[in-house]
Amino acid sequence: QSALTQPASVSGSPGQSITISCTGTSSDVSNPDFVCWYQQHPGKAPKLMIFDVTNRPSGVSNRFSGSKSGNTASLTISGLQAEDEADYYCTSYRLDRPLFGPGTKVTVL
Amino acid sequence: QVQLQQSGPGLVKPSETLSLTCTVSGFIVTTVHCWGWIRQSPGTGLEWIGTVCHSGGPYYNSSLRSRVSMSIDPSKNQFSLDLRSLTAADTAVYYCARATYTSFDFWGQGAQVTVSS
Numbered sequence: 001q002s003a004l005t006q007p008a009s010v011s012g013s014p015g016q017s018i019t020i021s022c023t024g025t026s027s028d029v030s031n032p033d034f035v036c037w038y039q040q041h042p043g044k045a046p047k048l049m050i051f052d053v054t055n056r057p058s059g060v061s062n063r064f065s066g067s068k069s070g071n072t073a074s075l076t077i078s079g080l081q082a083e084d085e086a087d088y089y090c091t092s093y094r095l096d097r098p099l100f101g102p103g104t105k106v107t108v109l
Numbered sequence: 110q111v112q113l114q115q116s117g118p119g120l121v122k123p124s125e126t127l128s129l130t131c132t133v134s135g136f137i138v139t140t141v142h143c144w145g146w147i148r149q150s151p152g153t154g155l156e157w158i159g160t161v162c163h164s165g166g167p168y169y170n171s172s173l174r175s176r177v178s179m180s181i182d183p184s185k186n187q188f189s190l191d192l193r194s195l196t197a198a199d200t201a202v203y204y205c206a207r208a209t210y211t212s213f214d215f216w217g218q219g220a221q222v223t224v225s226s
Contacts, residue, residue: 034211034212036211036212036213038213044219045204045216045217045218045219046155046204046213046216047216048212048213048214051209051211051212051214052211052212057214089154089155091155091212093211096168097157097168097170097171098145098157098213099157100147100154100155100156100157101154102154103154103155
């Protein structure tokens with residue numbers, strides 16, 4: 001049972017934008033700025049998409065962006081593409097330990 | 110390009126010890142980065158097991174601390190995980206990864222581990 005809350009599923013049509021939320025408590029998501037997002041396709045390892053709330057690793061499309069407001073972090077995927085269909089996990093830190101959210105399944109209609 | 114290659118048994122008996130190794134290429138394990146293990150099962154999702162650093166740690170998930178050990182072998186550019194006293198609840202896909210201060214930026218391919226007699 002994760003202390004981070006994500007919607008179980010989010011869907012959108014190609015070209016649309018979708019946003020996935022990640023809600024925690026004041027001891028994790030809101031402070032400090034260590035929220036990350038991972039993308040995972042079936043049978044594959046997770047891939048880092050966003051780190052430190054808003055930063056993209058080299059090679060990650062700029063269609064992916066991160067933000068945070070209070071205890072809720074968000075991942076937005078713009079210009080949704082078929083290849084974006086995957087599970088997405090947020091992570092933060094609680095008591096200096098990485099904490100993973102339960103994951104959100106993104107479906108491209 | 111940093112690459113992590115995992116190795117270890119796919120089937121382990123209850124009460125035995127799981128030993129997994131992660132061989133790193135394209136990067137030296139004794140640099141400023143740390144190295145972590147994460148597992149994933151349908152029932153519990155992604156779970157951090159622990160992180161080992163050349164210059165500090167290791168740091169373990171409190172729920173596993175009594176059963177886990179991690180180490181780095183600089184001579185082989187590898188790091189490893191030992192998880193003792195296995196039960197069926199330890200059945201999962203185990204991943205190794207490079208750890209920055211705030212994320213895991215490169216991952217191994219994953220290894221399915223089943224605990225069964």
